[in-house]
Amino acid sequence: MKLRRTMLYVPGNNPNMVKDAHIYRSDSVMFDLEDSVSVREKDSARFLIFHALRCIDYEHTETVVRINGLDTPFGRDDVEAMVRARPDIIRLPKTEKPEDIELIDELITKVEKKSGVEVGSIKLFAAIESARGVVNAYRIASSSERLVGIAFGAEDFVTNLHTHRSKPGTELFTARQEILLAARAAGLHAVDTVFSDITDDEGFREEVQLIKNMGYDGKSVINPRQVGIVHSIYMPSVQEIKTARKIIRAIERAEAEGSGVVAVDGKMIDKPVVDRSRHTLELARASGIYLDEIEEEESNA
Amino acid sequence: MELIRTGKAGTLESSDVLISVRTNPENTVEIKLKSIVEKRFGTHIRELVQHILKEMQVSSAIVDVDDRSALDCVIRARLQTALYRAAGIQKYPWEELQ
Numbered sequence: 001m002k003l004r005r006t007m008l009y010v011p012g013n014n015p016n017m018v019k020d021a022h023i024y025r026s027d028s029v030m031f032d033l034e035d036s037v038s039v040r041e042k043d044s045a046r047f048l049i050f051h052a053l054r055c056i057d058y059e060h061t062e063t064v065v066r067i068n069g070l071d072t073p074f075g076r077d078d079v080e081a082m083v084r085a086r087p088d089i090i091r092l093p094k095t096e097k098p099e100d101i102e103l104i105d106e107l108i109t110k111v112e113k114k115s116g117v118e119v120g121s122i123k124l125f126a127a128i129e130s131a132r133g134v135v136n137a138y139r140i141a142s143s144s145e146r147l148v149g150i151a152f153g154a155e156d157f158v159t160n161l162h163t164h165r166s167k168p169g170t171e172l173f174t175a176r177q178e179i180l181l182a183a184r185a186a187g188l189h190a191v192d193t194v195f196s197d198i199t200d201d202e203g204f205r206e207e208v209q210l211i212k213n214m215g216y217d218g219k220s221v222i223n224p225r226q227v228g229i230v231h232s233i234y235m236p237s238v239q240e241i242k243t244a245r246k247i248i249r250a251i252e253r254a255e256a257e258g259s260g261v262v263a264v265d266g267k268m269i270d271k272p273v274v275d276r277s278r279h280t281l282e283l284a285r286a287s288g289i290y291l292d293e294i295e296e297e298e299s300n301a
Numbered sequence: 302m303e304l305i306r307t308g309k310a311g312t313l314e315s316s317d318v319l320i321s322v323r324t325n326p327e328n329t330v331e332i333k334l335k336s337i338v339e340k341r342f343g344t345h346i347r348e349l350v351q352h353i354l355k356e357m358q359v360s361s362a363i364v365d366v367d368d369r370s371a372l373d374c375v376i377r378a379r380l381q382t383a384l385y386r387a388a389g390i391q392k393y394p395w396e397e398l399q
Binding site: 014015016019043044047048050051052054055056077080081084114115 | 310311314315316317371372373374375377378379381382385386391393395396398
């Protein structure tokens, strides 16, 4: 199971942050060639990330590069360089329509073919950051086999909406819901927008809890100290894990006995409950929780 | 590659390197290195810079390297950026770059 609870932004022209990007244990690191790099340094950031990806072992951390838009003078050269550097994912900013994804897919395929990279091996993330993008969310999400996720970018979105971000995030509800529905309908991951005030841990926790409850797989984060907070909120509780194990065991037993109907603690267990239980256990394993230890505690109790 | 102006890239921040290149009237390669790890890595950095210049077919250059413990891949990235800037080239041969 691939987790994308945290996608950590790393400014693409900062070698100190680029070389240590993975030590904070975010699920993904996203090297940014776009907004965090000034126009005068686009070339140097591109060279830096090109060589860093070919030289540094980021271990199990997923590597993502946010390139410049294909409507800028930098986007196509970013694709030429980055495909050869082989990040796991290229993230396209400001995606507004399926044609944006079709175009970048075509460009990536061309470079993969001429550089000997397996065609289709580099995946795509589409960032939706405008009203038009939200309206086209499902068409975007279903426009390419390369897509593995949709990211929501709220800063540009609220500007486009002629408003600003508020703490409760009421201005973002529809967009968050639309993007999540589009991602799920297309079988993709959904990653929420950044929370910019790194001093407001309480506000950050509330927002992470909100997007987790909505169904989001994770959040883009701008500071390493936000990583642990997100992971702790996404970690299943011991009780959730125990219940999930009980349900999976009951299902396995029923399957072995050829029984069709399963009840646990007086409640009938159907497929969605089983799927949720499996997801909880996978999340627990991926979070580094030792299920055997929990089982041992249970049997000793 | 012909250098037509001074090209600079990088910063003096930790783990980075500031590199400046320009053509050398003596028609040779001259490397001026300052590094906080020169005692241990000075020879290695000089050899790396020489090697990259050779790869990029630069035979006449004065190269100022002000190193802040940059990884080899950072030195490579900054030197290539500085060289392309100095040569006035904006179309990069990614398929050939090492």
